[in-house]
Amino acid sequence: xxxxxxxxxxxxxxxLAVVPQVAIAQDTIKIGFLPGxxxxxxxxxxxxxxxxxxxxxxxxxxxxxxxxxVEVQTPILDALVARGxxxxxxxxxxxxxxxxxxxxxxxxxxxxxxxxDTFVGDGDYVNGPVTFPISYIGSDNVEGGRxxxxxxxxxxGGKGSVYINSTNPNVSSVEGRAVGFKEVMGKEFPDIxxxxxxxxxDDMNTAVQQTTAVLQRTPDLAGVFGTNVxxxxxxxTAVINAGLGGxxxxxxxxxxxxxxxxxxxxxxxxxxAQKPFDMxxxxxxxxxxxxxxxxxxxxxxxxxxxxxxxxxVDDPAVARFIYQVPGK
Amino acid sequence: xxxxxxxVAVKMGGDSPLTATPSQQFVLMLSRVWAWVFLGLMxxxxxxxxxxxxxxxxxxxxxxxxxxxxxxxxxxLLLGLGQTFVIISxxxxxxxxxxxxxxxxxxxxxxxxxxxxxxxxxxxxVLGFAAAVGGACLVGFFNGVIIAKLxxxxxxxxxxxSFIVRGASLLLSENTTVIGLPAGIRNYGNDALxxxxxxxxxxxxxLSRPEVTGDLLRRMDPILPYPVVVTAIVVAIAIFVLRKTxxxxxxxxxxxxxxxxxxxxxxxxxxxxxxxxxxxxxxGIAGFLSTLRFTAGSAVIGDPLxxxxxAAVIIGGVSLFGGAGTVxxxxxGALIIAVLTTGLVMLNVAAFWQFIVVGAVVIIxxxxxxxxxxxxxxxxxx
Numbered sequence: 001x002x003x004x005x006x007x008x009x010x011x012x013x014x015x016l017a018v019v020p021q022v023a024i025a026q027d028t029i030k031i032g033f034l035p036g037x038x039x040x041x042x043x044x045x046x047x048x049x050x051x052x053x054x055x056x057x058x059x060x061x062x063x064x065x066x067x068x069x070v071e072v073q074t075p076i077l078d079a080l081v082a083r084g085x086x087x088x089x090x091x092x093x094x095x096x097x098x099x100x101x102x103x104x105x106x107x108x109x110x111x112x113x114x115x116x117d118t119f120v121g122d123g124d125y126v127n128g129p130v131t132f133p134i135s136y137i138g139s140d141n142v143e144g145g146r147x148x149x150x151x152x153x154x155x156x157g158g159k160g161s162v163y164i165n166s167t168n169p170n171v172s173s174v175e176g177r178a179v180g181f182k183e184v185m186g187k188e189f190p191d192i193x194x195x196x197x198x199x200x201x202d203d204m205n206t207a208v209q210q211t212t213a214v215l216q217r218t219p220d221l222a223g224v225f226g227t228n229v230x231x232x233x234x235x236x237t238a239v240i241n242a243g244l245g246g247x248x249x250x251x252x253x254x255x256x257x258x259x260x261x262x263x264x265x266x267x268x269x270x271x272x273a274q275k276p277f278d279m280x281x282x283x284x285x286x287x288x289x290x291x292x293x294x295x296x297x298x299x300x301x302x303x304x305x306x307x308x309x310x311x312x313v314d315d316p317a318v319a320r321f322i323y324q325v326p327g328k
Numbered sequence: 329x330x331x332x333x334x335x336v337a338v339k340m341g342g343d344s345p346l347t348a349t350p351s352q353q354f355v356l357m358l359s360r361v362w363a364w365v366f367l368g369l370m371x372x373x374x375x376x377x378x379x380x381x382x383x384x385x386x387x388x389x390x391x392x393x394x395x396x397x398x399x400x401x402x403x404x405l406l407l408g409l410g411q412t413f414v415i416i417s418x419x420x421x422x423x424x425x426x427x428x429x430x431x432x433x434x435x436x437x438x439x440x441x442x443x444x445x446x447x448x449x450x451x452x453x454v455l456g457f458a459a460a461v462g463g464a465c466l467v468g469f470f471n472g473v474i475i476a477k478l479x480x481x482x483x484x485x486x487x488x489x490s491f492i493v494r495g496a497s498l499l500l501s502e503n504t505t506v507i508g509l510p511a512g513i514r515n516y517g518n519d520a521l522x523x524x525x526x527x528x529x530x531x532x533x534x535l536s537r538p539e540v541t542g543d544l545l546r547r548m549d550p551i552l553p554y555p556v557v558v559t560a561i562v563v564a565i566a567i568f569v570l571r572k573t574x575x576x577x578x579x580x581x582x583x584x585x586x587x588x589x590x591x592x593x594x595x596x597x598x599x600x601x602x603x604x605x606x607x608x609x610x611x612g613i614a615g616f617l618s619t620l621r622f623t624a625g626s627a628v629i630g631d632p633l634x635x636x637x638x639a640a641v642i643i644g645g646v647s648l649f650g651g652a653g654t655v656x657x658x659x660x661g662a663l664i665i666a667v668l669t670t671g672l673v674m675l676n677v678a679a680f681w682q683f684i685v686v687g688a689v690v691i692i693x694x695x696x697x698x699x700x701x702x703x704x705x706x707x708x709x710x
Contacts, residue, residue, distance in 0.1 A: 067632050070629065079400075082393040085385040099622075
């Protein structure tokens with residue numbers, strides 16, 4: 001962690017050093033921002049994008065797909081490219097393989113790509129199969145999964161059955177979380193058994209149903225890991241509905257207000273807050289830095305996590321990582 | 329659909345005038361051209377509004393944008409084409425979105441398996457096409473047999489089969505995107521018939537993508553990408569079949585009046601089975617093209633497209649009660665949806681407005697359809 005933090009500090013220093021010149025030399029770049037779907041996580045990211053854009057005097061065009069999926073995201077991406085006035089696109093690709101082609105087409109049209117939250121290829125833009133994006137800025141989701149696993153293991157006393165509820169297959173972010181989670185459970189906690197992994201296809205009702213079914217199938221279920229907003233909310237709801245609040249521990253990835261509510265109610269034991277504001281803010285800074293001629297931007301930046309539990313949820317230093325959009 | 333009897337009742341009402349008054353003639357004329365007029369006005373609006381809002385930085389009417397819109401309509405349009413035939417016959421096919429997903433997975437699996445077994449690229453793609461359309465046709469056959477022979481309403485059958493298909497494709501894809509396709513597949517799905525490079529050092533290139541980089545690459549516009557070409561061919565075939573062949577005439581006849589069609593000796597059951605196979609196979613082509621375009625198969629790719637494709641068909645003037653509609657209408661319907669999406673993005677307006685506009689246009693389309701029916705009676709247009 002300390003290595004990563006010092007690395008981050010370096011990046012920040014680098015970007016900050018560049019920014020003043022950017023504001024003078026390049027006040028004309030225009031950025032397209034295309035997140036994955038409408039949800040609180042991306043709304044907070046949008047705040048970050050807009051804050052940075054305002055500060056650097058950059059124009060941003062934001063389009064948010066109504067549903068998750070390449071058939072929805074690609075036409076919007078194509079239309080952003082066809083505008084012809086964008087220099088950068090900050091995007092959360094909705095599939096790590098299928099979005100390679102459409103993003104390559106954007107690049108061919110002269111638009112540089114920065115991916116946030118999710119990546120294309122394997123996320124290694126230096127040695128991986130896909131190297132054309134400037135950078136990936138997001139959480140280290142495998143690490144997030146590991147942290148979630150340790151948190152859940154602690155909450156259930158290091159033994160019992162646990163279940164993972166995830167959203168969609170082949171999305172780099174949630175996939176990594178499940179991988180990290182399973183890895184830690186397998187290596188560090190021999191008395192904990194992962195009894196299943198379901199995909200709710202981004203539908204909270206399905207997540208409720210799936211978790212309910214697992215609660216019936218595995219009466220001694222000790223914990224659930226919800227890999228994103230929808231999963232965690234659905235899993236938490238199922239646990240409440242089954243009257244098992246407090247008996248089945250839920251670790252929620254993503255600090256939505258609902259997740260925090262459930263944390264206060266004792267249903268969720270640990271909330272892993274990502275830093276979407278930082279992702280959005282930094283992506284715009286990177287675009288500005290690239291436009292100013294900076295060539296040594298890191299190809300991968302991990303924005304880290306804030307861990308929220310019952311004890312620190314009211315601490316302002318932690319509470320600021322709860323996903324809140326003013327006026328909503 | 330379910331209202332076959334009420335439709336007959338309307339027709340039997342017998343008060344539909346054979347000669348229309350001028351105001352009725354106006355409604356009839358309107359019902360034929362309004363979708364074209366609406367599309368034209370919408371394009372005109374974007375052509376003026378987009379540069380205005382962006383202070384001239386963005387143009388709506390560009391070559392690249394026109395091609396984008398054509399590519400964007402291909403999946404919705406292909407799903408809508410088969411649906412057009414089915415709805416004209418007074419049926420409905422709710423399985424097309426997920427049949428497209430199934431076809432996408434099947435074709436990706438077939439291409440990968442064939443290529444890894446040493447089959448060259450092009451034959452592998454052909455096998456992928458066969459797997460996509462073949463698998464889709466099986467679903468269509470299943471739908472058609474149950475609807476025609478067991479007399480279960482199409483709405484229920486296709487709803488049921490869509491769930492089966494969805495489950496099957498998620499299982500087949502093993503919960504993930506089917507990747508590992510040969511790189512050349514991407515070219516089939518994304519290259520274009522013609523390339524045009526604007527300005528100095530540019531020119532027209534036919535059939536092969538010019539190897540250019542940097543500034544030239546940026547000025548290069550692909551014209552008629554292959555998915556668009558394939559879709560155009562399917563559209564042409566659909567127009568021909570619906571307008572010029574016995575198959576088309578029978579489709580209108582069955583939708584106009586099932587009873588009359590039976591009495592005149594049309595092999596109704598067989599025809600209905602063929603209709604659902606046709607609908608599934610255009611969805612299969614859509615799935616195949618999406619596999620080429622995204623160089624991977626996906627079990628969720630068709631999820632958001634079913635309702636859009638039905639909206640396109642209805643905006644295009646196909647009567648949900650059967651007996652009326654054209655292929656060109658569906659093309660216009662799909663174009664209206666795609667132009668809206670692209671135009672709103674260029675205006676930097678939230679794309680969600682698209683839903684509100686599309687919803688309103690669907691209702692207007694049905695209202696116009698109904699007022700036309702009141703004047704001329706059902707089942708008499710063709």
